[in-house]
Amino acid sequence: MNRLSWFNVVSLTLGFAFLYIPMIILIIFSFNESKLVTVWAGFSTKWYGELVQNEAFLNAAWVTIRVAVFSSTLATILGTAAAYVLVRGGRFFGRTLFSGMIYAPLVMPEVITGLSLLLLFIGIGLDRGIVTIVLAHTTFSMCYVSVVVSSRLVTFDQSLEEAALDLGCSAAQAFRLVTLPIIAPAVISGWLLAFTLSLDDLVIASFTSGPSATTLPIKIFSAVRLGVSPEINALSTIMIAVVTVGVIAASLVSKRAAVRRRLEEQTAARTE
Amino acid sequence: MRRAILIAVPYVWLLALFLVPFFIVLKISLSDIALAIPPYTPTLDLSQGWAGVRDFFGQLDFENFVWLTEDDLYWKAYLSSVKIALISTVLTLMVGYPIAYGMARAPEEWRPTLMMLVILPFWTSFLIRVYAWMGILSNEGYLNQFLLWTGLISTPLTILNTQTAVYIGIVYTYLPFMILPIYAALERLDGSLIEAAEDLGCSRLQAFWLVTVPLSRPGIIAGCFLVMIPVIGEFVIPSLLGGSGTLMIGKVLWEEFFSNRDWPVASAVAVVLLLILVVPIVLFQRNQQKQTEAGQ
Numbered sequence: 047m048n049r050l051s052w053f054n055v056v057s058l059t060l061g062f063a064f065l066y067i068p069m070i071i072l073i074i075f076s077f078n079e080s081k082l083v084t085v086w087a088g089f090s091t092k093w094y095g096e097l098v099q100n101e102a103f104l105n106a107a108w109v110t111i112r113v114a115v116f117s118s119t120l121a122t123i124l125g126t127a128a129a130y131v132l133v134r135g136g137r138f139f140g141r142t143l144f145s146g147m148i149y150a151p152l153v154m155p156e157v158i159t160g161l162s163l164l165l166l167f168i169g170i171g172l173d174r175g176i177v178t179i180v181l182a183h184t185t186f187s188m189c190y191v192s193v194v195v196s197s198r199l200v201t202f203d204q205s206l207e208e209a210a211l212d213l214g215c216s217a218a219q220a221f222r223l224v225t226l227p228i229i230a231p232a233v234i235s236g237w238l239l240a241f242t243l244s245l246d247d248l249v250i251a252s253f254t255s256g257p258s259a260t261t262l263p264i265k266i267f268s269a270v271r272l273g274v275s276p277e278i279n280a281l282s283t284i285m286i287a288v289v290t291v292g293v294i295a296a297s298l299v300s301k302r303a304a305v306r307r308r309l310e311e312q313t314a315a316r317t318e
Numbered sequence: 319m320r321r322a323i324l325i326a327v328p329y330v331w332l333l334a335l336f337l338v339p340f341f342i343v344l345k346i347s348l349s350d351i352a353l354a355i356p357p358y359t360p361t362l363d364l365s366q367g368w369a370g371v372r373d374f375f376g377q378l379d380f381e382n383f384v385w386l387t388e389d390d391l392y393w394k395a396y397l398s399s400v401k402i403a404l405i406s407t408v409l410t411l412m413v414g415y416p417i418a419y420g421m422a423r424a425p426e427e428w429r430p431t432l433m434m435l436v437i438l439p440f441w442t443s444f445l446i447r448v449y450a451w452m453g454i455l456s457n458e459g460y461l462n463q464f465l466l467w468t469g470l471i472s473t474p475l476t477i478l479n480t481q482t483a484v485y486i487g488i489v490y491t492y493l494p495f496m497i498l499p500i501y502a503a504l505e506r507l508d509g510s511l512i513e514a515a516e517d518l519g520c521s522r523l524q525a526f527w528l529v530t531v532p533l534s535r536p537g538i539i540a541g542c543f544l545v546m547i548p549v550i551g552e553f554v555i556p557s558l559l560g561g562s563g564t565l566m567i568g569k570v571l572w573e574e575f576f577s578n579r580d581w582p583v584a585s586a587v588a589v590v591l592l593l594i595l596v597v598p599i600v601l602f603q604r605n606q607q608k609q610t611e612a613g614q
Contacts, residue, residue: 054423057416058432064413065439065493068450071460075453084458128328138325147332149603153543155551155595157568158588161575162339165585168356169342185335188328217320239441246443249553253575263445270445270558274453282446289441297434 069286076279083274093280103265103281110245110262113176117183118240124184125191125240126233130225132192133199151189159186160253167254174256182254183244190243191236198232231300238296242289340592347585348378358582382586392570392587396594399567402481403549406488410545411538413489414496418537419530421497422504433501440494447491448558455483455559479561487555492548496541503537504530536609543602551591567591 076094080087097103131138132145151159163182164174172178206228210220226233248263255261262281269278349358386392421432439447454460455478462474477483507530515525531538553568560566567587575584 050420050423050425053416054420058420058424061413061417061420061493062435064490065435068447068454068490069439069442071454072446072450083453084456084460084463124328124331127324128332131325131328135321135325140329144325144329144332145607146603147336149606150599151336153547153595153599153602155548155553155568155591157551157553157571158343158592161571161584161588162343163335165342165346165581166335166339181335185331188331192328242441246445248445249572263443266445266449267554270449270452274449274456278449279453282443282449285446286442289443290438293438293441294434297430301430 072279073283073286076276076283078276078279081276083276083279093276094284097277097280097284100277102260103262106260106262106265109176109259113179113183113251113259113261114241114244117180117187117244118237120180120184121188121191121240122233122237125188125236126195126229128188128192129194129196129199130221133196134204148189148192151186152193154186156247156249157253160250163250164253174254175259178254178256179251179259179261182250183240183247186250187240187243190239191233194236194239195229195232198229202228231303234300235296238292245285343585343588345378346582347382347589348380349582350377350379350381351580351582356581357579382582383590385583386586386590391565392567392590395565395567395570396590398565399550399552400594402484402488402564402566403546403552406485406492406549407542407546409485410489410492410496411542414493414541415500415538417493418497418500418504421501422507429505436494436497436501440498444491445554448487448554451483451487451490451559452478455486478559479563481560481564483559483561484556484564484566487559488545488549488552491555492545495544499540499544500534500537503534507533536605539605540602540609543598543605547595547598547602550595 075083075086077089077091078086079090079092128144128148132141132148135141160182163178163185167174167178167181206224207220210224211217215223246263247261248267251261252264252267255264266278266281269275346358352358417436421429421436424432452459456462457474457476457478459478461477462471465471466474477486511529511533512525515529516522520528551568551571552566553572556564556566556569557572560569571584571587571591574580574587
């Protein structure tokens with residue numbers, strides 16, 4: 047399938063233009079001198095300067111980052127355990143319900159997840175704040191982690207684990223020494239996914255946050271409802287830049303790890 | 319023992335924070351609104367023992383669901399959400415398939431880069447990607463400026479705050495969800511099958527319809543579900559791009575909860591939305607499980 051027809055070239059070009067032009071325009075106009083976002087009035091970085099002095103945005107950013115770190119770490123632990131159980135756990139009571147609960151949050155409308163968690167927190171008398179947002183984010187992002195990790199677990203050779211067990215490893219040792227290093231790239235990308243999902247989330251955070259904890263998306267949403275502003279463009283640009291650098295770095299690291307592994311395998315094969 | 323803990327911890331977590339909350343929503347949807355904290359009655363009072371429990375269940379009723387059928391706002395919002403979701407799923411498929419197809423046919427050394435280019439917007443904030451379109455589609459926005467400049471139109475088009483803007487926003491933000499599963503299916507496709515079809519007298523178009531499309535079906539199904547199901551309950555896109563003219567149930571639920579503070583009705587809206595979604599969610603899960611098992 048290596049013949050690109052003119053149709054393929056046109057659809058790829060138009061497709062990627064569609065995906066990227068809106069963001070490129072957004073970034074360009076964050077450097078606009080004028081308060082009117084749609085009229086170009088010369089290059090300036092003043093909106094970035096104003097952003098740095100905006101106490102409310104900085105506080106919200108700090109809350110958002112803390113929530114994202116805690117919830118993605120918890121979600122990675124729980125999601126990896128869930129994936130391991132689903133792929134390797136064999137049969138157990140309620141397995142169908144368990145796998146249903148793993149897949150359902152992926153497609154569940156956020157308004158329902160948010161509303162139901164809020165009603166739970168109120169029902170058990172938990173004060174809304176950072177803790178409740180962390181609990182909520184962990185719950186839906188652990189399902190994403192579990193899907194990412196289980197797709198790796200499915201493809202890797204189970205006889206490696208069995209060999210480790212035969213050679214005298216305990217189950218825990220086999221997991222730590224054999225399984226974990228092999229699924230590590232998937233676990234890391236699961237963590238990254240959970241982290242960005244948490245950074246992004248507006249709807250569930252709006253339901254589960256209290257007056258003491260406002261996250262960045264909530265702040266952005268209330269500002270954006272009033273219309274387009276250059277300050278939000280600047281903030282968006284920073285967020286796009288952080289994500290782009292993070293994702294590219296992560297993929298380079300995992301690519302290098304893959305290359306190194308292949309080299310090691312080759313050397314091992316030669317020395318045998 | 320260790321296995322039991324490994325199973326129990328995520329299991330209990332999901333039971334407590336995913337399943338139990340649904341029963342709470344169901345319960346509150348059967349309650350009445352009240353000027354109290356929490357703003358609904360009845361609340362379960364266990365101190366009165368069995369009588370309290372009986373009294374509690376006696377006070378639950380389907381009043382809120384009856385209310386949903388009486389006021390046109392709700393069923394119109396459900397219908398219009400489903401309609402918008404179906405149309406935008408078809409649009410996303412029409413935009414996404416050619417891109418996925420082009421990616422699968424691209425030289426192998428380009429594919430990781432192309433994959434990266436699809437995944438990157440998916441990692442970028444949803445809110446920001448929707449926001450980007452507000453500046454493009456508004457009356458004095460970039461699209462109108464461009465069209466006026468080319469002379470194609472003489473007065474600005476009103477796109478922002480219409481359903482057209484909602485469709486554009488949905489296709490744009492959900493495109494990676496459509497492209498990735500279709501690409502995954504197309505990439506696995508054995509090129510010799512198409513050569514065989516062509517050798518046996520198919521034209522290229524026939525080979526595409528008779529071989530490529532049927533073999534990419536699992537990807538198409540997964541992509542369509544991944545777009546359609548969340549779009550039915552979408553809130554951010556209609557509220558930022560749709561204006562007051564676009565009725566979608568996610569927005570109605572939000573306003574019922576945050577503006578009207580009517581929790582029982584908001585819960586009833588959620589329960590009915592969930593009932594609408596049960597069929598596609600179960601179908602999606604079956605499809606995913608079949609794929610996972612095929613992978614094993």
